[in-house]
Amino acid sequence: MNYLAHIYLSGNNEKLIVGNFIADAVKGNKYLSYETAIQQGILLHRKIDFLTDRHPIVHQTSALFKPVYGKYAGVVCDMVFDHFLAANWNLYHSQNLRLYVNYINKIFLRHFSILPMKMKIILPFWVKNRWPELYATSEGLRRVLSGMSRYTSLPLASDAALEILLANYQNIESLFKTFFSELQRQLDR
Numbered sequence: 001m002n003y004l005a006h007i008y009l010s011g012n013n014e015k016l017i018v019g020n021f022i023a024d025a026v027k028g029n030k031y032l033s034y035e036t037a038i039q040q041g042i043l044l045h046r047k048i049d050f051l052t053d054r055h056p057i058v059h060q061t062s063a064l065f066k067p068v069y070g071k072y073a074g075v076v077c078d079m080v081f082d083h084f085l086a087a088n089w090n091l092y093h094s095q096n097l098r099l100y101v102n103y104i105n106k107i108f109l110r111h112f113s114i115l116p117m118k119m120k121i122i123l124p125f126w127v128k129n130r131w132p133e134l135y136a137t138s139e140g141l142r143r144v145l146s147g148m149s150r151y152t153s154l155p156l157a158s159d160a161a162l163e164i165l166l167a168n169y170q171n172i173e174s175l176f177k178t179f180f181s182e183l184q185r186q187l188d189r
Helices: 003-008 014-025 028-033 036-053 056-087 097-110 117-129 138-151 158-167 169-188
Strands: none
Touching: 003 014, 003 036, 003 056, 014 036, 014 097, 014 117, 028 036, 036 056, 036 169, 056 138, 056 158, 056 169, 097 117, 138 158, 158 169
16 A cells, blocks of 8 residues: 555554655665654554555555555555555545545654655655646546656556556455455454
8 A cells, every 4th residue: 555545554643644644665674763653653564564465455466566666666666556445435424525635645744853854855745736636537647657667676668557556446346345455454453
């Protein structure tokens, strides 16, 4: 799962949201330097990743992107799943996506001083471009994929990713909904 799903799965606890947001930038046991609630958010993020990375639906979906993205197919799958969460946001949350993004942006800005440097660098782009809202459309997803290709080792193939997504749209959407329901059930245990 990508950022939007991780944040959503944190519920309404601000510190849990922050911990879940910064988790990829906090390696090993460095999470212990944060207060307990943020530690819990980091550990929640790791649990979500653990469950996601081992799920057959994620493997099935990632396989669609593997010919173009190779070892990065899982990253693209995560972003595509965030697309379906954003595009179907009203099925998962009572607050519209725009207001939710306002809410989480305020949280991140309030906690800016404790963010790892990597997240401090990302946050202005996140806030300015309203990344979670971009995920809601295929064009927005293309923009995010293209942007990530410029700043990470993700191959520049956003047009190919969209072709694959659009050719398999209903199937991937169905897979996402099944997977996300199962993931939520596993996290509720």
